[in-house]
Amino acid sequence: MTVQASPVIDLVLLQKIANTIRFLSADGVQKAKSGHPGLPMGCAEIATVLLTKFLRLDPADPKWSNRDRFILSAGHGSMLLYSMLSLAGYIPAEELQKFRQLHSMTPGHPEVDDVPGVDMTAGPLAAGFSSAVGMALAERIMAEMYNTPKYEVTEHYTYVLMGDGCHMEGLSQEAASFAGHNKLGKLIAIYDDNEISIEGSTNLAFTENVNARYEALNWHVQDIDGHDMAAIENAITEAKKETKRPSLIVAHTIIGKGAPHKQGTSHAHGEPLGEEEVLAAKQAMNWPEEKFYIPAEVKAFFEQKKAEWAENRAVWDKMLAEYDSKHRKIAKEFMRVTSGQLPLQWKNATPDFPAGESMSTRVAGGKAMNAFGAVLPELIGGSADLEPSTKTCIKTGDYPDYIAPGMFLGRNLHFGVREHAMGGIVNGMALHGGIIPFGATFMVFHDYMRAPVRLSALMKQRSLWVYTHDSIFVGEDGPTHQPVEHLAAMRCIPRLNVWRPCDANETAYAWQHALARTDGPTAFALSRQNLPVLDRTHYAPAKDTLKGGYIIEYDPEGKAEIILIASGSEVHLAIEVANILREAGRIVRIVSMPCIEVFKEQAEGYRRKIIPKRFKKRVVIEAGVIQGWEGILGDSGIFIGLDDFGVSGPYQELARHFGLVADSIIDKLASADF
């Protein structure tokens, strides 16, 4: 395999590299007059050891599937990463001088895709750590699925650098507990333990024993001096030797190390040091005053390092070619899934549910996942301890049902009651590549994992969020478990598609759309209660679902007086209301709107055909709050929904209680002169 001879580097050169990173970072922050010098200066030695001795990369191909991953979970220390990426040749040195400026490759926090070599958009604390867990998991899954004893096409480490803040966030606890449970031995977390947070000493709020806690979570834990490069190298080597447990290296560092008056204080954390202090630091460390200075021998070292990386990559390419010739089928699949492409004719797997049955869309979703899962081995995910309710287990017979600790063959994961970490881990698997990941829970618990859903949208990842129990029709569990505002809350996230299908066949097409989408995440809102599978010989073809909104039952000759627009379970209520109105001689159009975002992407001509401007009597029915529908309703429309939290009771009674029954709606329309 791609064994890399660790070059002999003398300590003087190593320290020069560290100081290069230290002062590039200090200069970058100073020039921007904004940013965080403390972390990069305190972690310069850690970064140096990682970059020179451990990370296997290919700067010429930043997305190489087998690269080591390096996540800066403490994303505010972005200049550390940019300094590394600049030395390694990912980004031009000039970009360091444009730190935090509009249209630069060096934004305030690391942004994936916008900056080559950045493995993840980080900044919200512990998000990077949780996704690093997902990447380390994906690495093991890919290895199990595609490696052979001779050809280890996936075989890399995942490194993550975290700060005090990452450890204080409960998200990291969830992710660490999951990683320890699952024996993710190739995950190496380095903790920049500088004992300083924004409000002052970490002693003000954070006196737990982190080492003991991680040991309790089944981690391998080491303590080192974070400025001692031999110790750092040794600790990482030990961490690699430990294959059954993830590793935490607690690196005791001095924040802002080098800045004579500010190091070790919160003043070094989140603001430029000041020209004078930068200068004093350079003098104290015997460093030239020149801004953005890179010593010639450092440049020379990285020229050699780049050649070494390229050579290493060539070895892997050669192995892949051999693998391809020896193991045609899995090699093709490996190359397909790592490219993110779907197989030819995968859409043929879209299930077709017979009319007349009664089936919740959560059950239909489970069946759709299984149908697609049969042709897409990359569809892998799990539920936050709710699978018996979310119906999200993929059973193909080709694998064990569930991935288990240290045994990574399977299509399903037990995330435990850890929604937030599930979100981060799903994003990490998506970012890793080779996997189309999903995470499932009750829709109301979107609140626990909103941050990673936002990040999946910001990063344009194909993360799939399966939310069942999508309305007050959860029933007896009551308002704590009844989402009311969650559709609105999800629809306002840019780039996120939110699907709320009305029956089994809309669910199938919603899944098809989500899988086909390569520029962003999708959330599904699925019903707990059974819903009729509509007869598509009478109603519009289910394939129209792909437009986001469509006329599901047409008004003769397009002459509707009233247009009913609904999503999910309320489409059936709209049909009931329409039938009553029609009996009274009214002409009614019914629009099913399973995905407002996709509907809005359609050409204006199409949208105007479905909801013409001249149709003023619009009625939107959705068992949630109005927000998000007002633009579609227009000035004269009527909204039938909720404006407060739900209550506990059998769902049929709640329907009447909240006026979500046909006779009550008919009354409302009459009194509004519709």
Next chain:
Amino acid sequence: MTVQASPVIDLVLLQKIANTIRFLSADGVQKAKSGHPGLPMGCAEIATVLLTKFLRLDPADPKWSNRDRFILSAGHGSMLLYSMLSLAGYIPAEELQKFRQLHSMTPGHPEVDDVPGVDMTAGPLAAGFSSAVGMALAERIMAEMYNTPKYEVTEHYTYVLMGDGCHMEGLSQEAASFAGHNKLGKLIAIYDDNEISIEGSTNLAFTENVNARYEALNWHVQDIDGHDMAAIENAITEAKKETKRPSLIVAHTIIGKGAPHKQGTSHAHGEPLGEEEVLAAKQAMNWPEEKFYIPAEVKAFFEQKKAEWAENRAVWDKMLAEYDSKHRKIAKEFMRVTSGQLPLQWKNATPDFPAGESMSTRVAGGKAMNAFGAVLPELIGGSADLEPSTKTCIKTGDYPDYIAPGMFLGRNLHFGVREHAMGGIVNGMALHGGIIPFGATFMVFHDYMRAPVRLSALMKQRSLWVYTHDSIFVGEDGPTHQPVEHLAAMRCIPRLNVWRPCDANETAYAWQHALARTDGPTAFALSRQNLPVLDRTHYAPAKDTLKGGYIIEYDPEGKAEIILIASGSEVHLAIEVANILREAGRIVRIVSMPCIEVFKEQAEGYRRKIIPKRFKKRVVIEAGVIQGWEGILGDSGIFIGLDDFGVSGPYQELARHFGLVADSIIDKLASADF
């Protein structure tokens, strides 16, 4: 003080009480054909020991300020709590037969206020635990502020029952780390360790060493057999003796204990046992078959217990009267703050900021908090390690600035980087009473604490959420730190008021409104960047802020052609745009809309006066997404804002980049024929 003689109860009676709770719960779930029998049957002995030997209550006055608190963090086991409340006389026994029915006192999950004796609405896992931490903290703060050596008017324990799920949630980690750090010795958590979660054995996903973890968090930890009532009593007694550390009692239980075929399995967790199994359980435990059976001696015991509780309460009342006569001033204040009333003329503290200054609304918010804090000693809170940025420190000089471990006098808390727990703790302090709590962080991190914000609204608590850095004008930190959809996401939460003031004086009135509100929480969206303090001799009086939306600059004779509506920093942009339009001879009205929710509460006449129906040329300007504004915009309006995430760069450049500058808006209006 209220020393309570622990009555001698023989073990046979105790076991009868436990079985009463066990089978009332099983019968309740069975009758509802919905719910969770496993926890109540597994925790019947724990509940019995707490109720008979420890809890100091006053069923005649469920809101008695000095009652012991008991939080069922695993809220799905609600029948346990309802069985206890029924025996203790809080709710009629008949209500147990209406479990999970509409309009009953026994909803699916415990709901505060709707059910007397319920201390908190619980269900979202670990939420109850985090708020129990807040209650235990509030108890200590109240004791420090108002107790004298002789009169301990606040002196109670906080008990919380939690399940595996609570421990898996990162929220509990954050809250436990905070509780351990702060030495909350009167917090006693009992862990129903039944080794079963919904997907099966907890071994599937949760193999960490919980005991060792809590020890690492500075907790006192004990292990017991959760069905051995002597052991339970002993452990709670030991926990009470430990005054420097919170206590975790790990009670090993059998889920659904008593059900011969289902106990110890996930089948006992979340569905009725079935008539047959309930019967078999009763037979196995030698219990009468009668449904909702309460033995006469159990009834008699609780009659006696109620007398004892009443006596105990009378002792406290007597002490309070003495305290009142000896310590007039603090006694009056104690009674005022525990009643939730504000002092007479507190509104006189509303600060008046002079025009012409330039001040961010976060700084103005800090000044307003300090002004109100000077007359409201109950205003207490903190920031999630961002106080230097959120500007939320209350300095009165009467107290140390910060509460510190074991030293509970102070007005400010270091929450650490724990937004979610901060939310839960703030809610716990609000629920406890005596405190008006606030929690502060950057607005984008609302995502980390959305669940407790929702709960604060559901529970109608006066929790105050201070969010600074309220838009893309955060600038250089980039899209991970720039809220874009967060105003919409907060506005869709029922009962939550969201204020985004345009200047220092609007900020002051927003604070006044939030403090005066007694039926729900308030969120503030405050700017990072400086904003002019408007001259209110020219613009409308700042007091108009209290209407939620008002005409800040009037069009002569109400003849506006164009109406500009904006919030926060964009009000100043609207003024700039209006001035350009007026120079071109147009008649323009400017509406400042700091709080849409409060504006919508105004009478229709007022609303129509501010935004008349006939004014069709409406322009809304807000540096966020459109969602939430469409209804105000109407069919012909124009929205100036964002429809995607932000980017990193200096904020003035972002303004131009996103078209949030006057000339760009003027162009847009012209091309729309406005």
